[in-house]
Amino acid sequence: MIRVAVNGYGNLGRGAEQAVSRNDDMELVVVFTRRDPGSVPTQGAPVAHVDDMPRWADKVDVCLNCGGSATDLDQQGPATAALFTTVDSFDTHARIPEYFASVDAAARQAGNLALISTGWDPGLFSMLRVLGEAVLPEGATTTFWGPGVSQGHSDALRRIDGVLDARQYTLPVEETLAAVRAGRQVELTTRSMHRRDCYVVAQDGADLARIEREIVEMPNYFADYDTTVTFVTAEEMAAEHSGIPHGGTVVRRGTTSEGVAASVGFDLRLGSNPEFTGSVVAAMGRAATRMAARGEAGARTVFDVTLADLSARTPEDLRAHYL
Template sequence: MEKIRVAIVGYGNIGKFAVEAVNEAPDMELVGVVRRPSSLSKPIPPELNNITVVSDIDELENVDVALISMPSRLVEETAVQLLNKGISTVDSFDIHSKIVDLRNNLNLIAQDNNSVAIISSGWDPGSDSMIRGIMEFMAPRGVTDTNFGPGMSMGHSVAVKAIEGVVDALSVTIPLGTGIHRRMVYIQIEPESNFDQIKENILKDPYFVNDETHVKLVPNVKDLIDVGHGVLMERKGVSGSTHNQLLKYEMRINNPALTSQIMVASARACLKQNPGSYTLIEIPIIDLIYGDREELIHKLV
């Protein structure tokens, strides 16, 4: 069996777990990890000692799929560069309001370069989106509430870290029910920085403007970090003309580990799609799973 050659672009929380997930996939081969040039001047993390680490993907040969393990605001630029090289991409872009625009922007580029982009391939957006879709066709009329947490939001935390004057940050999502959330943001700041100005910048960031958000100054963010997270999704709706159909889905997870696992499954699916850009709800579930198609049908159906 010819293995799928995978590169990991970025080595933060998701990238570290992506290395493990690719190495555990029987149909994949980890070609290398692409890190910022500034990172290469520092000691290589021990877990990367036997892995090729480069500053540019051009230094790697015959990459089939690149897992973009970078902040959402860097995804589009990185994906465009990779797709133009004919390399398929998978990302975990999590700015919900901009997903359709990203999909459309990458679609023609992927088609022109005979490649595939699977976007927003984490657990939400991503696998939760698929569950919401399943609930929708089970009860076409009704209301679905997605309640996140309690847990660390990687996207929100990274957005805060990017604000000038912030040394480190943690954003914790607290579910209040019916899809409403509170954001608890804990920050360390540079000694001369203005806390009130930083707080204002956080509150007006698109990641936070739609939720109740509290910003707290702490001496050491690392003492607070727990990457656990979760979701409770509930739908109350109507099947045909029958009311009171109650559907529930719940999970408690390690956030970056699950995100990277879904990205790896999406890398497998890349090779089974026509050129273009896709969200997970457009991908056949069986394309994400390793194994013989008929055996999978026998096992799962």
């Protein structure tokens, strides 16, 4: 059995807990939290404070880091890589190289393996982008996200002073999406492909103009998009924005010879973004454990993961039934 720790018990942590329970070769041995451990109601796993992590170093095969990318993982990633084999879903695309470097240094020094940015984008979509380009070297890849709630962007909103709760919806620009699906030439820019809708519950007396300004000017998250901010009550948020759906599409269009077109597509339609992301992170935990068992150390990405390492099936079963 793969002994799994979940670090952080928010939406993603609970999704990872659900995923681990559905894999027969895994068991959740501990949940780490910054809160009072007695206040964290898991499905049965013991809870320990993050300060007690060193005591679990020899009792955990892989630690699934489930903090947010905006502020948590910058500290969680390197700190936990010094103790465990780790997996995370760091999703600030522009900062992945620097994050990789910081985690790589900590993991190599400790002789551990750290698999970063393993959700669905970055993650599965990243793998499909590389696969599409490898198979169709002459062509173009287009990725659309949504419609759905972005956990990372919603978390970034909730970090703003004066914000009690928030949801951020990523929405494809329908005109651009229709043009790509039809194979028409269209300008593809950050702003022309997606827009962002933010619903915010503010503290009583908070400066709404300041909050809106901080949102629309936030680098890496909202500054490059057409972004709308709508302030709602806590009751409206609970009634109308309690779900966390998401989805997206990757399309690689190219030619195999002059005038002969081909395309590769991959779609996700997710009833629960955190539960699906947790499922990806759990599968990547299996892969990371196997890679570490072979003596690999340092940071890795999904580009270093094989399907055989991801699957719970034996190589013989894969060859007999999936090849």
